Amino acid sequence: MKTILVTGSNGLLGQKITSAVLAGRQFNLIATSKGLNRFKPETGYQYESMDILDPANVRAVVEKYRPDAVIHTAALTNVDKCHEQRVLAFDLNVNAVQTLADICTEFGAQLIHLSTDFVFDGAAGPYDEEGVPNPLSYYGETKLKAEEVVQNAKCKWAIVRTIIVYGIVREKSRSNIVLWAKEALEKGEPINVVNDQWRMPTLAEDLAEGCLLIAEKEARGIYNISGDEMMSISELVAKVADFWQLDKTLIREISSASLNQAAKRPVKTGFILDKAVRDLGYRAHRFTEGLALLDSQLVQRELNN
């Protein structure tokens, strides 16, 4: 059985990879994140506290477990925070990737690195894996720089690009666009939503499966892994309202310009998924299937509380 080591296992994708292994995906899993493990249950895999900003710590953990693959999900993912805290963003999103690439090379592990649609400027979406990057934000710049680090590494590597990931994690504090919209509309709060940015939202379980397929098949190169339905952010939120039968009149459509955000976002991204379907057998759930899965998980979470 292959051994995989996941960084950022307390995060959305990290928790879904752990869940997939506990549900029967055949891997030895070493889950690592900064600080304590916040995922439950804590059996069926190993957990190690590992700070990706500490090369000696990373090296010691990789040396101990000798994984076949490292799935690198940890990052500073908040686009505005990256804009404001550039040193931290570069350290986490670029320097730590160099550390991992060096250590994967030393111990013969494949590096499976997570990247983003924000490496593109959004002028020509949907993109295939050969699309020409041109990031608009500092977050996108750091993620593109990290892609270059990975591509220049001497270890086996794969880069997984993805788009707006939605799903439920174990702690209620973590949100994403689907949960944010659902919770606000349930409380009867009006929400402002942009109608001039288009994306292909990704079910976190689909992304986890895409990463595991790459590890299983030792696939190399760049892979697009996302949902397969293009929609504007306002359409996405309207679908959320429709699914849970919430009041759509609370949704106020606005333009991106009116938000005046410091970090610019691409207009239309989206991915062509043919390579992942052909090479990996990847299949994205429909958006409403993803919402139905979330709904059942929310019911389960309430029952467990």
Ligand SMILES: NC(=O)c1ccc[n+]([C@@H]2O[C@H](COP(=O)([O-])OP(=O)(O)OC[C@H]3O[C@@H](n4cnc5c(N)ncnc54)[C@H](OP(=O)(O)O)[C@@H]3O)[C@@H](O)[C@H]2O)c1
């Ligand atoms: N979510 C999206 O919409 C999206 C879209 C495109 C691409 N991506 C990419 O997909 C990947 C996974 O995203 P995600 O949504 O799962 O991210 P996430 O939920 O923010 O998880 C990232 C995890 O990294 C951990 N981390 C932060 N600093 C660390 C450090 N120094 N050492 C070890 N771990 C550290 C965080 O720990 P704490 O929880 O303790 O802070 C967090 O659990 C990222 O590379 C991201 O760039 C995500």
